[in-house]
Amino acid sequence: MTASTTLLLKISRTKKRLSSNTWYLPIIIVASAGLMIYLSYTLRAISMAGRYALIEAEIPVLPMPPSDDTLSHFQEKPAATIDARIPLVLLTRDAFIFGTAQAFAIDLTNVRSKFYVPHVEGAPNLPRLAFEMTKWMDMEGLDKGPKVLLFVPTEEIPMPIIIQCMAALKDTGLFEKVVLGGGLI
Amino acid sequence: MNRNASQRWVDALNALKERLNEPILWFPYPALVAFGLVIILRGHLLTGMNPRLGARVDVIQYSGQHLQDGGIWLGIYPENNQVVVVSSDRRRFSWPIQSQNLAELEPLIKYLKERVQKEAYSTAIKMESSLTRSTAVLAVDQKLKYIHLRPVIYALAEARIAKYGFETRLIKPGVVH
Numbered sequence: 001m002t003a004s005t006t007l008l009l010k011i012s013r014t015k016k017r018l019s020s021n022t023w024y025l026p027i028i029i030v031a032s033a034g035l036m037i038y039l040s041y042t043l044r045a046i047s048m049a050g051r052y053a054l055i056e057a058e059i060p061v062l063p064m065p066p067s068d069d070t071l072s073h074f075q076e077k078p079a080a081t082i083d084a085r086i087p088l089v090l091l092t093r094d095a096f097i098f099g100t101a102q103a104f105a106i107d108l109t110n111v112r113s114k115f116y117v118p119h120v121e122g123a124p125n126l127p128r129l130a131f132e133m134t135k136w137m138d139m140e141g142l143d144k145g146p147k148v149l150l151f152v153p154t155e156e157i158p159m160p161i162i163i164q165c166m167a168a169l170k171d172t173g174l175f176e177k178v179v180l181g182g183g184l185i
Numbered sequence: 186m187n188r189n190a191s192q193r194w195v196d197a198l199n200a201l202k203e204r205l206n207e208p209i210l211w212f213p214y215p216a217l218v219a220f221g222l223v224i225i226l227r228g229h230l231l232t233g234m235n236p237r238l239g240a241r242v243d244v245i246q247y248s249g250q251h252l253q254d255g256g257i258w259l260g261i262y263p264e265n266n267q268v269v270v271v272s273s274d275r276r277r278f279s280w281p282i283q284s285q286n287l288a289e290l291e292p293l294i295k296y297l298k299e300r301v302q303k304e305a306y307s308t309a310i311k312m313e314s315s316l317t318r319s320t321a322v323l324a325v326d327q328k329l330k331y332i333h334l335r336p337v338i339y340a341l342a343e344a345r346i347a348k349y350g351f352e353t354r355l356i357k358p359g360v361v362h
Contacts, residue, residue, distance in 0.1 A: 028214060036221040043225055046238065053249035054322060054350035059338070061347050155332035159325045160245045163351045167249055182335045 055167045057180045080146035080177060087133070087142060087175075091153040091165060095119055096129045098136070101150060124165055130172040137174060149175040152182065236260070236273035242324045247353035253317040257300050257346070261337060262326035268333050272296065282333060290340050297321075297344030321349035 065076040084102035096117040103113035115136060117129045137143045149169060153162050166178050240260035258273040263282060270278045276296055280289040301319065308314045321341050325334060341349055 032214065032217060032221065035218075036225065039222070040225050051355040052244075052252040053247065053353045053355050054252045054320075055247070055249050055353060056320075056348070056350040059342050059347045059349070061345075153331045155330065155335075157331050158327070159329045159331060159334060159351075160327050162331055163245060163325070163353065164247060166351075167247060167353075180338065182331065182338070 055163050055170075056178075057166060058177050060179055080148045082146075082148060082150070082179070085140075085142060085145060086148055086150055087137065088150040088152060088181075089129070089133075089169070091124070091151070091157055091162070093119075093154065093156065096124065098129070098133060100140075100142075104152075124161065126165065126168045130168070130174070133174060134172070143174065147174065147176040149178050150181050151178050153180075155182075237324065239275070240271045240324070242326050243328075244324050244352050244354050245327055246356050248356055249353055251355070252322065252352065256317050256320045256322040257297070257304075258322045258324065258352075259337070260324045260326075261329060261334065263328055263333070268329070268336070270337065272300075280336070284336075287336070287339070290336050290343075293337075293340045294343045297340055297346065301344055301346060316348065319346065319348070321346050322352050323349060324352040 060082055063076070063078045068074045082101070084100060084105070086101045088099060088101045088104050090097040090104065096119075097114050098117070099114040103110065107113045115132060117125055117132055119125055134143075151162075151166060151169065153165075162180075166180070169175055170178060236258045237260065240262065241264065242260040242262045260271045262269055264279075266282050267279045268282050268284075270293060278293040278296070280286075304319050308318070323334075323337065338349075
């Protein structure tokens, strides 16, 4: 048998194999199933959420509990109350300024009621703020009051800095609730 | 001329007959592919869909209290000099980035009130309450400043939402930044 005959035989066999379309159906089914599985995994990978955390803040409300005329006479009490002696931290482009809420309202012009913690090379000096506030709250007896902080950033402060400052102030353990204020300054 | 035209019609009809007589094996497959796609989309996108999909929000990386499921998720990001707010159910609200007009917040306030009402109704029907369900989760893009967020906080207050928080991406354990 010559080489050309072998080649012709192979071509003939290949033609015969390809002329039969009985394999088309399984191939199409397997390809469709493969495509579906691939799309399924891809979409699952896209739609899976990462791991996320929450830095909590609060909006103060005016307590107006409805009267309970039943036998129990339940009356809801506020968890904490904001008054003039609540600590307030003002965040500007240059520094933190802290004091009581009264110091930023009635006593706004009194420079001795507020404390100044400048930023270091443009970055908020949170360790020093926590240190100074701890000392100040201990001296003023504010650490025995409600653990609420009014945090008032100025308008041009980027949100990542505000979120990190809020989280860091809560991490000091001095405050449990942070109220984000605005429009005061 | 007429004879040629009629002959063309006859030829076309014969060709059509011949084509229709041929077995067509592929015709169910487009329908099957469409059916498969619908099943995948229904399984992965429509139910339990990640609300962050489609929202161009780049939140900061910071460790904090792990975010529980539920809550009123809002993604806030700037786009073409507009502040865009997208919700977990694909509602979209926007206003100019320099806007001071509170009337432009009305659609967002109306939507938030409806969500709060829905959660309150659900709580009453189920006779169980969950603080996380009525907490607003704000995914704020890093490019935004505080002035851009203040209208959203105003809208939350108008909708009687007292508890909210900022979403952060948790850093994987073992990764040092």
